[in-house]
Amino acid sequence: MIELTDVRKVFPARRGAAEVTAVDGVSLSVAAGEFAGVVGPSGSGKSTLARLVNLLERPTSGRVVVDGQVLTDLDDDGVRKARRTVGMVFQHFNLLDSRTAAGNVEHPLELAGMGRAERRARVADLLDLVGLADRHGSRPGQLSGGQKQRVAIARALAARPKVLLCDEATSALDPASTAGVLDLLRQVRAELGLTVLLITHEMAVVRAVCDSAVLLDRGKVVDGGPLAEVLTRPHSPLAAQLLPAPAVTDTRGDLVRITVTESAPEGRVLRTLAGELGLDVEIVGGSVETVAGRRFGRLLLAVTGDDGRLDPALQRLRDGGSLVERALPGDEPVPVDLTEPEPDPAGQAPAFARLLDSPDVQR
Structure with a gap:
């Protein structure tokens, strides 16, 4: 549904500052119906990448395909028409204060020339879908943050898109509202049957809803894939973000870092090492999380006993589907700081203005 091939975006120099390469040779594939995430530290190019998908920003080079159409081969008028299949949800809602919830959802339909009766029926259906049927007459100032984002989602769905782009859609929300919006998505x-591309710095959000993800750093993809595959991949930077490895703080015995899954749970691992092979095992640290609807965990074990039994035991665990790595102090991947939403050279408000002002939504 979404294919980016070697996409690059360079913002020109301004006011004496050097040019900015926000996206640098990114290739990305999202299948129809997939819930994909894009994560990365501040300034990594996440938000720019989202706007390149529907050509709110034209790439400097590379190829963008959405729903079988090569958007980068289209002229501006063709892009505006193709953009109708893509809805977009922003971090700060971008609702019109002068309009009610219903009026905000109706706005793009009104600009597109849809008849009044059809518009009203469509708006009623959408507000019911997002759980706000009883707040149709409320203005943005009368709504909570979570309710505002639900209105924004309804507005993004108004034109029946096939793709939904969510740019930091939960970053301005409290935890309870975030959970509600994720459930709605x-x-x-x-x-x-939407394809969803979610831009976020919150790894809890990726764990909760995404089927796959890519990790950006300085405009480049440094890791990615289906989450179930990423979490069982040795030395994966994205896995280190999803399930940070327990830190090695001492050197008791032989230290082993093990990723456990539903097919190779922690109970089986411990039984193999302790019960069947007679090794003494202590859990030094770790955690177990639900990721992409499946159970994964990272454990740091201190193993003592017959040294001749350890390597065969670890190989037996590998053969059974566990990711097993010897651990040494300081060798764990260090997750980068993802705590701040990224500043972006393009800016959200201008992008939203361009979206609403596009001739494809004019009468």
């Missing part, structure tokens, strides 16, 4: 993806 899962629901609309399932009910409407």
Whole structure:
């Protein structure tokens, strides 16, 4: 559904500053119906990448394909028409204060020339879908952050898009509202058959809803793939973000870092090492999380006993589907700081203005 091939975006120098390469040779593939995430530290190019998908920003070079159309081969008028299949949700909602919730959802339909009765029926359906049927007459100032984002999602769905782009859609929300919006995104993806591309710095969000993800750093993809595959990949930077490895703080015995899965759970690992092979095992640290609907965990074990038994034991665990790595102090991957939403050279407000002002939504 979404294919980016060697996409690059360079913003020209301004006011004496050097040019900025926000996206540098990114290739990305998202299948129809997939819930994909894009994560990375501040300034890594995540938000720029989102706007390159629907050509709110034209790439400097590279190829963008959405729903079988090569957008980068189209002229501006063709892009505006193709953009109708892509909805977009922003971090700060971008609702019109002068309009009610219903009026905000109706706005793009009104600009597109849809008849009044059809518009009203469509708006009623969408507000019901996002759980705000009883707040249709409320203005943005009367809504909570979570409710505002639900209105924004309804507006993004108004034109029946096939792709939904969410740029830091939960970053301005409290934890309870974030959970509600994520549940809603899962629901609309399932009910409407949408493909969702989620830009976020929150790894908890990726764990909760994404099927796959890519990790950006300085405009480049440094890791990515289906989450179930990433988490069982040795030395994966993205896995280090999803499930940070327990830190090695001492050297008791032989230290082993093990990734456990549903097919190779921690109970089986411990039984193999302790019960069957007679090794003494102590859990030094670790955690177990639900990722992409499946159970994964990272454990740091201190193993003592017959040294001749350890390597065969670890190989037996590998053969059974566990990711097993010897651990030494300081060798764990260090997750980069993802705590701040990234500043972006393009800016959100201008992008939203361009989206609403596009001739494809004019009468």
